[in-house]
Each structure stands twice: as structure tokens, then as C-alpha cells.
Amino acid sequence: MHIPDGYLGPYTYIAFWIIMIPIWYYAGKKLNTELKSRQVPLLALSAAFTFVIMMFNVPIPGGSTGHAVGGAIIAIVLGPWAALVTISVALVLQALMFGDGGITAIAANCFNMGVVMPFVAYYAYKLISGNSEITSSKRIIASAIAGYLSLTMAAFFTGVEFGIQPILHHTAAGVPLYMPYPLSVTIPAMVIEHVLGFGFLEALITALIFAYIRRTDTSLIYGEISEAQKNEMKRAVPT
Amino acid sequence: MDKIVRNLAIGLTLLIILAPLGLLAVGETFGEWGPEELQEKLGFVPPGLEQLSGLWNAPMSDYAFPGDGESMTVSAAAYILSGVIGAVVCGSLLYVVGKKVAKN
Numbered sequence: 215m216h217i218p219d220g221y222l223g224p225y226t227y228i229a230f231w232i233i234m235i236p237i238w239y240y241a242g243k244k245l246n247t248e249l250k251s252r253q254v255p256l257l258a259l260s261a262a263f264t265f266v267i268m269m270f271n272v273p274i275p276g277g278s279t280g281h282a283v284g285g286a287i288i289a290i291v292l293g294p295w296a297a298l299v300t301i302s303v304a305l306v307l308q309a310l311m312f313g314d315g316g317i318t319a320i321a322a323n324c325f326n327m328g329v330v331m332p333f334v335a336y337y338a339y340k341l342i343s344g345n346s347e348i349t350s351s352k353r354i355i356a357s358a359i360a361g362y363l364s365l366t367m368a369a370f371f372t373g374v375e376f377g378i379q380p381i382l383h384h385t386a387a388g389v390p391l392y393m394p395y396p397l398s399v400t401i402p403a404m405v406i407e408h409v410l411g412f413g414f415l416e417a418l419i420t421a422l423i424f425a426y427i428r429r430t431d432t433s434l435i436y437g438e439i440s441e442a443q444k445n446e447m448k449r450a451v452p453t
Numbered sequence: 454m455d456k457i458v459r460n461l462a463i464g465l466t467l468l469i470i471l472a473p474l475g476l477l478a479v480g481e482t483f484g485e486w487g488p489e490e491l492q493e494k495l496g497f498v499p500p501g502l503e504q505l506s507g508l509w510n511a512p513m514s515d516y517a518f519p520g521d522g523e524s525m526t527v528s529a530a531a532y533i534l535s536g537v538i539g540a541v542v543c544g545s546l547l548y549v550v551g552k553k554v555a556k557n
Contacts, residue, residue, distance in 0.1 A: 218485055219509060220502035246554045254551035255458045259465065261547040262540035266468050269516055269536060271475030279480040304543050312535060313511030376484050383501060391501030393484065394491070403483045423461075430457050 215280070215372050215404075216268075216308065217323055219316030223383040223392040226375055230321035237329060238302065244295040256434065257296060260288045265304040267419070268327075269314070274411030282416040283327050283368070286335035286361035287423045293436040297332035298324075322375055326368045335364035335420075336436075348432045354421050361420030362413040366405060369412075373397075373404030469536035473529035513538075 222230075249257065264284040271279045288297040302324045308314040315323045342356035377397030380390040393400070424435075432438050439447075481490070488498045488506055512519070516535035517528060 216485065218506065220488075220499075220504070220506035221484055223501060247556075249551060249555045251552075251555040251557050254548060254555050256461075257551045258544040258548035259458065259461050261543035263461075263465055263468075265539035265543045266465060266472060266536050269475070269532075269539070270468065270472045271478045273478035273480050277480045279475070279478045279482055281475075300543070300547060303546060304539065307539060307542055309509075309511075311511055311513055311538070312516050313509065313514035314516070316505070317509045318505060372484070385500075389497070390499050392499055392505075393502070394495055394499050400484070407483065426460075427457060434457065 215283070215323075215327060215369060216305070216315030217319040217326075217372065217375065219318050221316070221379070221393045222319055222322055222375060223379055225382050226378065227318045227322055230319075230325050234321040234324055234329075237298070238324075241295045241298045241302075245299055248293065249296065252434075253292060253296075257292060257300065260284070260292060260297070261300040261303050264288060264301050265307065268304065268308065269312075272412070272415060274407060276407070278407050278411070280407060280412045282361075282412060282419050283331055283365060284416075284419065285327060285331035285368070286339075286364045286416060286420045287357070289332035289336040289364075289436075290339050290357055290360065290420070290424060291427060291435055294332040294336040297336075298328045301328035301332070326371045326375070330371050331364045331368040334367045335360040338363050348428065348435065348438050353428070354425055357424040358417040358421040362417040365416040366408045366413050369404040369408040370401065373401040376400035376404070465540065469533060469540060472536050473532040476525070476528055476532060 267282050267284045270281055272281060273279050283301065285297055285301055288300055292300075305315060305323050305327065306320060309317055309320050309323070339353075339356045339360040342359055343353050346352040374397065376393045376395065377400035379393035380396050383391040385391065395403075427434055433443070486494065488503050491498050491502070513531065513535055516532050517523065518531045523531070
């Protein structure tokens, strides 16, 4: 899903830089006000984790290879803004140091995997969880669906960005200047391999890590509070 | 809390060690072809793409050491090293920044 240099024309990649700069700025502010000391080790681990899981290539039937992103579990545990920051850092390093994803396409890649993915995941998880207890099995299902859906949505956005290139940029004779394939090819290509393959991998990773963290300490999950805090709140209520 | 971080870090280490398995995965990734592959597919390379694709020469392009024709062992070592570099750089950067901005 890492768009290389040359696939997006200037209209598209410049537009994404313009979109992403204020988003990064806001995410930084958000982290500055929300981040708690006890989350710092998990934040650091998340950045390392998303880097490594994105370089872990997995084949699917049909001759394609791809990877999970880890964006859903990070969004559920640390919140979507922290996920945006960690994934962006990993993507910038992958582009600069390892040529995975283009330099011009950094902002577009950060939008797809760092914005679309964590926000879709976080709200899908919230919506499906509803009022269920943090310990209910519904939450596991919610985390798995969040992983599946969010990776697929990120792939869909990537497909759209690819597919609009022949419309935006071509020679007078109609020769495409950048990504040559139209929307009717790029969207199915990107979506189908994630719907049938990598989405399940993301779902599995999300549910496994979610179950593990929840079993050990539910208060580590974004928006949840610890037993001690709960008791304190009960005591604070005037009777 | 410390136990969770320790266990997740162990899991991450395993993931880095196993990552070269992905090198065995043969297949292409849609939209990530090089200019030569596009030449084969289309019979031409889109001119804008050709121009932009050489914009940046990454020091460890494709998580490999510079130069080609490496054995599987060298490729696997380069892959693991890339994972270590990525994990250490991303992890320590976020740790330092996180410590700076975190509230209790």
C-alpha cells in the first residue's frame, strides 16, 4: 500500500501535503495535551511495531504480496491521534531510509495508513462495542472487525488516488503520465486483495493484541479507566 | 504494566527475526512496480512516472544492502538489520518525545 514516487502526479501529492501538514500539527497538539506518562512505553512500542509489521510481507493466493499495518490496534489502545503520529513516523523512515513508499507520496501514504485507517478503526470499534463492558467478548469481535474494515478502507483510498491519475494527467494523445490504470482497475485491485487476504491478517493481529492487553490491564485501553479510579469516582459521588 | 511492555517487546523481537520469511513470498504488489516492470506490462513507461521514480535513492532500498545479486542469507541479514533500525529509531524517537510531552 506504500505508493512509490511517480505514481501520483503533482496535483495529488501536493494536495495531500496541504491536507496533512495541519493534521500533523493538530495531532502533535493533541498528543501534547492527552498523552499520559504510563502510555509512553506503549507509544514507543507501537511505532516500532507498525514499522516492523509493514515490512513483514505475506503472500496471498493469486500471486500478490502485502502486509498488515497495525493501525487498528494502535488506534484502539492509544487513540487515533497517537496512532496517526506513530504510523507517520514509521512511514517517513521507511520512505527516506528504505525507499518503501515515495518521498513525494509521504503525505498521501500517511493519509491512507495514518489517518483513514486509525480513524475508521477507532470509530468502528466504538460503534460495535456500544455500551458493552470492556471485558465482554463483543469487544474482541469489535476489534477484529475494526482491523478488517480499516485496512480495507485504507486500500480503497489508495485505489482511488491511483485511479484518478489517468484522468488528471495525460498527454494530448491520451498517454498517461503517472499511474496508468483507471479507477475501474485500481479500486478492485486494491480492495479485493485486502478484502480476501490482508484484512483477515489485520483482524487477527488486532484481536490477539487487544485480548492480551485487556486481559492484563483494561485501564491501558484508550478511554478506559482503572478499578482504583472507578472506586475513587464512586466515593466522590455525594450520597 | 511493565510485564505487558516486556512481553510485547518479546513479541516484537520475534517478529523482526521472522520478517525475512516474507522474502520467500514471491509475487508482485499492485502499484509498486518499478519502471522496468511497467515497460514489460504496458510496453511503455509513463513519462512522468519515469522522471519521478528516480527522485530518491534510499540508502537501504527495499530493506537490502546496496548493490544486487546477494545470497538469501545476506538478504535475510539485511532484512533483520532493517527491522532493528526501524524499531530502534521509531521506538526511541517516540519514547523521547513521549517522555517530554506526557502528563501524569
